[in-house]
Every structure is written in C-alpha cells, then in structure tokens.
Amino acid sequence: MTGIIDQGDTAEGDHKMYGVSGSEEGVSGFEEIFVFKEIEKVVQELVMMSTSKCKMEDLPKELVISTLLRLPAEDLRRLKSVCKSLYSIITSRPFIEVRRKTRNSYILVKYEDLISNNHVISLLCDETLEVVYTQTILSDTPLMDSMSSKDRVVKVVGCCNGVVCLRRIDMYVLWNPATRDAKIIPDGLYKSNPDKKMFQRREMGFGFDPKNNDYKLVSIQRLFGDNRRPVRPCQQEVEVYSLKAGCWKLLPGIFPTCDIMSAYSVEGCNGGKMFSWLVCNDEYGEHVMSFDMSNEVFITTPLPPCIIERSSHGNCRNSLMFHNASLALDHRVKGGNNQTETHNIWVLGEYGVKESWTNLFTVGPFKLLGPSIRGFWNNNKVLLQVRGGGCRHDLILVDPSIRKIKDLDIHGTSPQVFNYQENLVQINATPPINLF
Incomplete structure (x- = not known):
C-alpha cells in the first residue's frame, strides 16, 4: 500500500474507538460494600437455588444486585429464564441502565x-x-x-x-x-x-x-x-x-x-x-x-x-x-x-x-x-x-x-x-x- 511503510503493533495506551465511548461511572454504593469473596459465594448460591428450596428472600437484595451487575450477559440470560425474582431484577430499566453504563x-x-x-x-x-x-x-x-x-x-x-x-x-x-x-x-x-x-x-x-x-x-x-x-x-x-x-x-x-x-x-x-x-x-x-x-x-x-x-x-x-x-x-x-x-x-x-x-x-x-x-x-x-x-x-x-x-x-x-x-x-x- 502506498503511503504506509512500517509494520508492527500500535503504541500502548490507546483506548478510545471511533464511536461513542462507554461511561466510566461506577455503580453507586455497591462497589464499596461488597468484597470479591462475598460475591463469589453468592454466585454459587444462586446457581444452587435451581435445585434447592432456598428462596431469593434469604439473600440481601443489595448483594444480589451487586452480584448480577458483575455477571456476563450469557449468565444473566440463563438466570432470568429460571427465576421470577431474578427475571424481575434483570429486566428492570434501572438495572439495565446501570449495567450499560458500567460495561465496556x-x-x-x-x-x-x-x-x-x-x-x-x-x-x-x-x-x-x-x-x-x-x-x-x-x-x-x-x-x-x-x-x-x-x-x-x-x-x-x-x-x-x-x-x-x-x-x-x-x-x-x-x-x-x-x-x-x-x-x-x-x-x-x-x-x-x-x-x-x-x-x-x-x-x-x-x-x-x-x-x-x-x-x-x-x-x-x-x-x-x-x-x-x-x-x-x-x-x-x-x-x-x-x-x-x-x-x-x-x-x-x-x-x-x-x-x-x-x-x-x-x-x-x-x-x-x-x-x-x-x-x-x-x-x-x-x-x-x-x-x-x-x-x-x-x-x-x-x-x-x-x-x-x-x-x-x-x-x-x-x-x-x-x-x-x-x-x-x-x-x-x-x-x-x-x-x-x-x-x-x-x-x-x-x-x-x-x-x-x-x-x-x-x-x-x-x-x-x-x-x-x-x-x-x-x-x-x-x-x-x-x-x-x-x-x-x-x-x-x-x-x-x-x-x-x-x-x-x-x-x-x-x-x-x-x-x-x-x-x-x-x-x-x-x-x-x-x-x-
């Protein structure tokens, strides 16, 4: 190609694409309250719920929301199809908006x-x-x-x-x-x-x-x-x-x-x-x-x-x-x-x-x-x-x-x-x- 001579990687530190970039806002209140081990534990409990008699009400709602905000879309898609309470949270407009602003x-x-x-x-x-x-x-x-x-x-x-x-x-x-x-x-x-x-x-x-x-x-x-x-x-x-x-x-x-x-x-x-x-x-x-x-x-x-x-x-x-x-x-x-x-x-x-x-x-x-x-x-x-x-x-x-x-x-x-x-x-x- 005329006009381009060298080949190699671009400079480190590049971080913005050609379109509208995502927000850098955090999740208000959630990030400072819960630590990683607590989140990991709740994720395991959520997975076990489908085969147990445990109720969603047994977990603090703030902890559930904080965990859901960190899960990939594929996991959320599966969770909302088997649980009425999770479906209500995941499909709510506030949850969708907060997650959209914090995703890459x-x-x-x-x-x-x-x-x-x-x-x-x-x-x-x-x-x-x-x-x-x-x-x-x-x-x-x-x-x-x-x-x-x-x-x-x-x-x-x-x-x-x-x-x-x-x-x-x-x-x-x-x-x-x-x-x-x-x-x-x-x-x-x-x-x-x-x-x-x-x-x-x-x-x-x-x-x-x-x-x-x-x-x-x-x-x-x-x-x-x-x-x-x-x-x-x-x-x-x-x-x-x-x-x-x-x-x-x-x-x-x-x-x-x-x-x-x-x-x-x-x-x-x-x-x-x-x-x-x-x-x-x-x-x-x-x-x-x-x-x-x-x-x-x-x-x-x-x-x-x-x-x-x-x-x-x-x-x-x-x-x-x-x-x-x-x-x-x-x-x-x-x-x-x-x-x-x-x-x-x-x-x-x-x-x-x-x-x-x-x-x-x-x-x-x-x-x-x-x-x-x-x-x-x-x-x-x-x-x-x-x-x-x-x-x-x-x-x-x-x-x-x-x-x-x-x-x-x-x-x-x-x-x-x-x-x-x-x-x-x-x-x-x-x-x-x-x-x-």
Whole structure:
C-alpha cells in the first residue's frame, strides 16, 4: 500500500474507538460494600437455588444486585429464564441502565466467515482491539437459519444502544446479541396495502430515540408508475416503525430534501439519534440528509464548497462514517494520473450548519480501488479494509502519524464496522419457564 511503510503493533495506551465511548461511572454504593469473596459465594448460591428450596428472600437484595451487575450477559440470560425474582431484577430499566453504563464498549464487525460460510459478528475490545467474542448472526434464535447461509446477502442497517438492525432482501430484523433476543419487523403500511403498491421502499434508517426510550426504523417510499419507472416530479412518503408501539405510522408532510433516487452515492450512516445518507439534488448538489429519530424530521447539511467543487469534476468520491461521536466524511481525491487516492477526513460539528465542517487529517495516498476506510480508533488511528487472497478482506489498524500497521485478526468478506455497547434491553420479552 502506498503511503504506509512500517509494520508492527500500535503504541500502548490507546483506548478510545471511533464511536461513542462507554461511561466510566461506577455503580453507586455497591462497589464499596461488597468484597470479591462475598460475591463469589453468592454466585454459587444462586446457581444452587435451581435445585434447592432456598428462596431469593434469604439473600440481601443489595448483594444480589451487586452480584448480577458483575455477571456476563450469557449468565444473566440463563438466570432470568429460571427465576421470577431474578427475571424481575434483570429486566428492570434501572438495572439495565446501570449495567450499560458500567460495561465496556466494543467495536462490532459484521462479515461473512470464509470457513463456516456464515454471516458472523466479532466484538473487539475497545481498549486493546483484541477479538473477545465471535458468534453467528441470530445464533440461538429461531431466525438464525433465515440469515446464516452464504447465498443470502445480509447487511447491518445500523447498530445503536446495544441493538443491531439486520436486512436480508426485504426482511428486517432487530437483534440484541447480548440477550439473544430477536424480532422481525412487520411489513410497512405501503407494502401491506394493495392501494399503495406503486410505492416502493427505497431507503431505510435505524436509530434510537432517547427522548422516548424507543428504537425506530424509518422508511422512505418512492412512487413508481405502470412502466416501473419513478414518477416525476418525485413523489415520496415517509413512515416510521416504533419498537415501543410495535407498529408503523405515516409522517404526513415530512418529505426528504432530495429526490433520493437521483443520488449517485447513497450511503447510510447510523449515529444513534441520527441516521444520515449522502444524497444529491439540484439545489444543494451532493449533501448530507439526516433523520432525527426523536423529533422525526429531516435535516439538510450542505458539504463544504471545496468538496462540492471537486466533486463536479468527477475526480473524487465521498462516503459517510463516524469519528468519535461526530459524523465524518471521507473525501477521496484521485491523484498520480488517476492511479492513487488520498483520503481527506472531515468532521461535522452541527447538523444543518455547513460552516461547521472541519478538515481533520489526511490518509494515504493509496492505490486506486485499494484499501477502504471503515472507521477510526483513538481519535486519528484508522481502521482499514484491505484485500487478502481471493475474495477475502482483512481488517487492519493504521497509525498515519508513525506509519505502523496492526492486523486485527478479522478475515472474511464485506466487513461492516460499528460502535457497540452491550445492553440487556428486551426486544421480545421471554418470561421465566421455571419459577422458584
């Protein structure tokens, strides 16, 4: 690769990934009261309870909660399925929120495994970038077979607040890898209504509404004619699915800022409360269109004038991603007689304000159609997708400042990279099967 010369490990002490990092808050009151030996003893007692007549009331509630907060998600999943009292604690909102704030953040990588031919995810530790866990998509759920086969294209629409939104053709699934909980999103109002059959789903976005503590999926519908061509002038409708309400609703009078079908580079980027696309229209040229999940409105953000000017000459490409908690633009400019590309990384300070774009740094040059940027870690270190042998892709970490490379031990095809923080939120509530 042009522009990178040395290979080796990155510097010690790196600890922040490209997305929103986890909180460093402790668990109020619990950490100072109980020592490790007491916790270990209670864990053993909890395990024995399923075969004994011991009651949960025999243990101090504070000790039980403190112990549960330290257990891995897999153990919590098992415990809540056999005990009514533990189920009540583990599925309560206060417990879920406290545990989420005290758990580590991860980088989630979705890819197609070349050995098993399955779609899988790997979680990379935010502190070290070591792979700590790998599982097949939708494992231990009734939906696993529908998305695990190699011959099915499965994409991650978005990942936020511990929930992953998956797409296979026109089927959309919400999945919590920590709880092994999954739910198929029902057909939208247009797809299930014969009178609306000429409207077709074009773009989808997934995010979290913190104002209402709700996960949402937004769908942009485009009107087509009898000749299967889009009607002009463009007619579009927007509908939103709410996990809390369990249904879709139309947003009358809320229209995207562009004819999304005319965009020559349409890409989605999930930032939690916002979902953004890179689109194009006559008024703004190429620009960012974002949907605010809480307020359910679209926000238009023009690109910097210098980028728009270069784009008009056709010698550059743009894509969206995130740098820390900010929306970022990877502006790739051709050079060397169209043999190389240089990546200029811009970060947006405020949605809707074109003057808030800042040019952070430059990566490359790389050979044209060579490495692709998939994200950032510890500010300006770059996660790159590079070609391995055959159809394999490898994920590596590059530190442009000292020109060093680290192999992240992710080898597959079509990798997608997201910020991930474990969350025990229930998508489909499953009551305990054995009560004691």
